[in-house]
Amino acid sequence: MKKLLILSGKGGTGKTTISAALIRLSQAKAIADCDVDAPNLHLVVPKDSKPQRYAFMGGDKAVVDATKCSGCGACENHCRFNAIHVQDGKAIVNEYTCEGCGVCTYVCQNEAVHLEEDHAGERELYTGEQVFSTAQLKMGRGNSGKLVTEVKLAMLKAAPECELAITDGSPGIGCPVISSVSGMDLVLVVAEPSGSGISDLKRLCKTAETFQTQLAVCVNKYDVSIEATQEIEDFCRDTGLPCVGKIPYDPKAIAAVNAGGSVIDTDGPAAEAIRNMYKELKKLLY
Numbered sequence: 001m002k003k004l005l006i007l008s009g010k011g012g013t014g015k016t017t018i019s020a021a022l023i024r025l026s027q028a029k030a031i032a033d034c035d036v037d038a039p040n041l042h043l044v045v046p047k048d049s050k051p052q053r054y055a056f057m058g059g060d061k062a063v064v065d066a067t068k069c070s071g072c073g074a075c076e077n078h079c080r081f082n083a084i085h086v087q088d089g090k091a092i093v094n095e096y097t098c099e100g101c102g103v104c105t106y107v108c109q110n111e112a113v114h115l116e117e118d119h120a121g122e123r124e125l126y127t128g129e130q131v132f133s134t135a136q137l138k139m140g141r142g143n144s145g146k147l148v149t150e151v152k153l154a155m156l157k158a159a160p161e162c163e164l165a166i167t168d169g170s171p172g173i174g175c176p177v178i179s180s181v182s183g184m185d186l187v188l189v190v191a192e193p194s195g196s197g198i199s200d201l202k203r204l205c206k207t208a209e210t211f212q213t214q215l216a217v218c219v220n221k222y223d224v225s226i227e228a229t230q231e232i233e234d235f236c237r238d239t240g241l242p243c244v245g246k247i248p249y250d251p252k253a254i255a256a257v258n259a260g261g262s263v264i265d266t267d268g269p270a271a272e273a274i275r276n277m278y279k280e281l282k283k284l285l286y
Contacts (some may be wrong), residue, residue: 009200058120
């Protein structure tokens with residue numbers, strides 16, 4: 001099985017739209033959405049079964065036993081994260097700011113505060129003819145890299161024998177991206193022809209190269225700025241990275257996505273460019 005990962009240096013480049021189009025073109029039987037902070041691949045990928053759901057347990061959070069709490073305020077006074085407050089004579093924990101450091105449990109003389117493992121998100125696995133693994137991390141939670149690893153492993157364990165697995169990754173260069181890159185055969189970086197897009201492309205390529213993973217670049221909506229596209233092509237040439245495609249801005253693509261479909265369903269120039277790019281990707285993968 002060859003494993004293809006699609007990344008972008010910043011959000012809004014069209015990464016998920018291109019991922020969905022490549023999934024449709026390749027008829028991939030193993031799919032994962034590793035953008036666990038804001039997953040959206042499920043909106044455009046058809047599913048033929050109900051998901052198996054699994055709780056994702058993250059770091060510890062403070063929990064107050066109201067029957068033991070005297071409202072003395074020691075926990076509030078010592079919490080450096082401002083995550084616990086006394087209201088109406090009882091301590092209340094803000095789950096979004098609590099870091100689970102445990103100071104509150106140490107200073108509470110009534111032993112009213114203890115730490116519990118936090119239900120930090122949920123992972124879903126769709127099985128059948130096509131395996132689709134995804135997850136949603138709760139707001140303000142950490143350990144996104146750990147959850148990404150679980151999503152990838154679930155896909156690989158459940159996937160049938162197939163030629164290609166496609167993963168839609170997170171934007172940026174953070175922990176979930178690093179976890180996504182590990183073990184991939186090819187990483188396709190979707191670049192945006194803008195100043196910030198070029199800067200983030202360079203940062204992402206530098207990060208991915210650390211794993212000695214094969215990289216390729218494509219430019220989405222390249223005709224929005226021919227100058228910036230030329231700068232991206234120059235960067236690829238200077239660094240030896242293959243630029244496998246330039247996808248034009250196409251109103252038909254936007255209409256297809258808004259209707260819950262795929263760019264490949266259209267007969268516009270963007271669909272044709274993605275088809276040609278897929279041919280180049282196959283040359284790099286096989």
